[in-house]
Amino acid sequence: MTRKPRLHIPLPPARPGADPDFSYIDIVAAGAIGRPDPHTRIRDLSNDLIYSMVRVLDDDGVATGPWDPQLDPEQLIFGLRHMIETRLYDNHMLRMQRQGKISFYMKSRGEEAVSVAAAMALKPSDMLFPSYRVQGLQIARGRNLVDLMCQCLSNSKDMCKGRQMPVMYHWKRGNIFGISGNLTTQYPNAVGWAMAAAIKGEDDVAAAWIGEGSSAEADFHHAMTFASVYRAPVIMNIVNNQYAISTFQGTAGGEHRPFAARGPGYGVPGIRVDGNDFLAVYAVTQWAAERARLGTGPTLIELLTYRVDAHSTSDDPSRYRPKNEPEMWPYGDPVERLKTHLIKFGQWSESQHAALIEETQKQVDAEWRQALSYGTMSEGPFLDKNELFEDVYVDMPNHLILQREQMLELDDEREGH
């Protein structure tokens, strides 16, 4: 007897060899939905925030509607420059991984607006709890690329002292939390940080990022529950880039409702934004931050975007999605869209753009040379090997002192002492 399974298995719209199919993505016009006053209580918020989408830039690069954050040209060019810097940094580090200079890398191409616009919309004292694909937060907050490169190289200037895989950056002074490879673990931490800010009566907010795939982790539920219960001043971002590693967003539960719709079940407003629209990401982050600072509470933001490149250097997306799918993403490229907008209003030109790319590339190359001068995994200067045992505890317990001696003794033998 053959069984007839009735179990629903989500299937992506297109596999390798098929034509890409984004018919499951609604096409929403720029300026289509209203901007509620940040004081608005959740029950009075329109469902359009969840089921439609906040978009500001239209297809011609014109900013329209009530969500236009009215940024001045300097701010826009600042955003453009940092998105380009992020992209060129990513490209460079991928090449270095392919050349064996670093062990691993993860690019964020196509998702630069998600991080750069959000970082700009928040105060420097607001605390960021990143996932592994929002390096633009670091770059927009002014991090020297050399510092990021040295982390990836595990060299003598590595902020993690060789203890983490590449891209697991942190920045204490820049108020960016450290990355654990264990997904979503930072989400409840962000809520706790925000609760502490509220307890202390401070004005700072926390913001956290996860992917749509990792919204399936139980820590998502913990974070949402605590954020709602204590009305924590926190911004919860779900970067819906359509893919976990190989599985599409439907496997994470995106077939039935936008991820933003998960907010109201917890009593947290949800809002969906075009993640490739720099202005929209800025505006929505600003709105959520205002709500948090007013004491109105947390906000869940779904950023609709697309992971253009592989999940990581260990991944090959041609095994599970059509090769030309990235080109077909209906909401375009964040860098191109902001550039078009700037050119449209006479604030920018193709030649300025080309010059910026060239200048940034030179900067990346120079910074890489500087980073290399602090060593690589195979060439010195190296980190002090004693560091392997530091920072497990405040003070090194005896058993670790002993183990460190054993390790060093073995080195002495090897060198024939």
Next chain:
Amino acid sequence: MPRMNMVQAINSAMDIMLTRDQNVVLIGQDIGYFGGVFRCTDGLQRKHGEHRVIDAPIAEGGIVGSAIGMGVNGLRPVAEIQFADYIYPGVDQIISQLARLRYRTAGDFFAPVTIRTPCGGGIRGGQTHSQSPEGIFTHLCGVKVVMPSNPYDAKGLLIASIEDDDPIIFFEPKRIYNGPFDGDPDKPATPWSTHPKGEVPSDYYTLPIGRADIVRAGEDVTVLCYGTMVHVCQAAADYAEVDAEIIDLRTLSPLDVPAIVQSVEKTGRCVVVHEATRFSGYGAELAATVQEECFYSLEAPVIRVTGWDTPYPHAFEWDYFPTKRRVAAALEKVLEMT
């Protein structure tokens, strides 16, 4: 006989069980269409269908918890946790449900779940892709813990695990998926095709759970090890020119105590080796067992060689990893003691 690497042997075990038993289902992240990040389930969804080789959301607690439910309802689930380092959200389900379900319900309910998960270091994976958390699970009452060291054992033990009515955590040392590794990263990689345990029957067979394997007989010292360390220990014995008896435990819980006792009574010395950290690690259980069972045969204290008691680093991986030289030094030391 066909030659397989560990990935192919594990794939073959699951393929056979999916074919033999309609109640066997697989669930895990990226295991379906993609075939798993280490390719262990390559082709199985195409052959056995999307309802039996199921792609899961990123939720280890959900994967383990739902596998338990499937097991209670008559299926025989094989869950994959993509890296052992990511198993922790599933640990509440493992401890509070999976391990104790039979005991708590006086045998009325049980879940014959096998949880496969790649473990161990040596792949530049840093602290979230290199861990050896087996000691957390050997401490539980009600789950069995298996870790093979070669393709032949992997296939026979995985089939036995899937058929076993007790829950099993099946650790796969990822460093030896494609070939045995003696702990020297500078040497060219060796494939399984040149190793005798790379000969794997294509058909069904099982190996008994709870039985250790003497991979090399010797007179002077007993080495207790498992997983990747089996290969490192053999290289260490050669390097130190020590006549070591090397025991591959294969099943960590329940432990094959008679095999250990017989060997230590013969050699009078014992070195315990694992990649996992030392303090309260699985090696402590082994050392205590040897001390309790073989005290009057021992001519020297039992020595442990383990990962250092720090998180697994990205840099200095080969200073962290218990290398051939570290094991060799311990062998020499235990032989010098009287």
